[in-house]
Amino acid sequence: MISLNNLVVEFGAGAGAVRAVDGVSLEVASGEVYGLVGESGCGKSTVLRVLAGLNASYRGEVRLGGQALPQKRDKTFHKQVQMVFQDPYGSLHPRQSVNTQLMEPILIHQLDNAHTRITGALESVGLSQDFRFRYPHELSGGQRQRIAIARVLVLEPEVLLLDEPTSALDVSVQAEVLNLLADLREARGLTYLLVSHDLGVVAHMCERLAVMERGRIVEEMSRDRLVQADVQHPYTKRLLEASDALGEGRAVVEAGR
């Protein structure tokens, strides 16, 4: 569904240029959930922004459904591929009602049946129709993220790019949103590319994942290998060790304490 071939993104020019993404290649199959893991500054979000068309200055090839995409994406692309951002406090317009914000993609893409689309989208994220006429400040963090997801679903896209979709949320709310994303994927056969710094979230959601460090993919693996801690690259090992030491830990770690 998605394929990246030798993607390079540089910020700045000349000697001071920073290579944020340094030759990233990956393939995401249709209907798959693929995770991109790494720490701040590793380039994971930049990869996602290039894919979404938010950063047009890159080198390398981006393909969607087998077709190479132009640097400047067209409307049909944006109908197929949509992005959900980390912070629902920042991604929703504070002065517009939910209805207005759900209307916007419909107007941009000149779609019909606005009413059915909006009610349908709210229903699929588990919110009642009352929410249409509320403003973001009247919603909790979890509800805001549901609205952000509903806004994306209005267009009935095939691919969702998820940039840390739950890291601004409390764990109990995170569980609700992750379950919702899993249900939506099952019901609609969506493809997800999920960026996260949380190995727990990635192990829960993704079938395959890539670990990024300093703009490169250092290791690609299946979920099973992560679950069994069968990782090769020293950086992945370090990441997993730190996550285990601070998280639920493995039996081995437990015994060591």
Add this chain to the structure above:
Amino acid sequence: MQEKLLEVEDLTVSFGRGKFRVVDGVSFTLGREKLGIVGESGSGKSMTGKAVLRLLPGGATLEAKRLQHQEVDLLTADERQMRDIRGRRISMILQDPKYSLNPVVRVGEQIAEACRLHQHVSGQEAAERAVEMLAAVQIREPKRVFDLYPHEISGGMGQRVMIAMMLVTEPSILIADEPTSALDVTVRYEILQLLDGLVSRSNLGVVFISHDLNLVRRFCDRVIIMYAGRIVEALAADRLEDAEHPYTRGLLAAVPRIHAPRRRLQVLTRDPLWMEAPGVRAP
């Protein structure tokens, strides 16, 4: 019975003349130990930490039966006494070093300033102690880092500087409010190990405020779980598995696990009764 560094009894923080109680009858004591306070956003955990230092936002009312730090009654202490306590006897580390360091002052100066103000030593001696402290928080070239500005250092290094600044005055209590939440997981691990080492060496009492139950159980000796301004459960960190309150159990179950994935994450069903039940007194 070990020495009590801090005794909090029936602490209440409210807004709008007692109408909205964000902290509602919280009682606990702190010895020379690491006490974790865990809760989700809005549970009142940060307010509890700030109330101890009487650093509440305007409009907040603080009430308590007792708020005692050794011989000082924090409820009746005047502003001058409080200034002497804040930073010297009770220090606080906040979440994001980007906001808690002064952006236009060299980091070494900031540590030296804490030392000069509270310990009345000469400028030169304060600077020397600052360099020692930078070395103690495992910064490799303390002399070079001394002269850097906050924007020139990474988040992890910023938090090391904060820790250095808070410990240079040799306080007896450290309140750490989400000290590692803004950091990457590998850096977080390093900082916690560092903090753990420093804390056990200087034998002080730590209040560790966090939303991350798993992290707190690894770091602390005891854990208090807060919900809607109350303590719903208090137990030893290594006995968290035996937690009885449905909220604590729900929180533990909601966390996605790396090595034990489940098909669905358990979702917390909040019982309105939790907000009415009287809070637990933590020993």
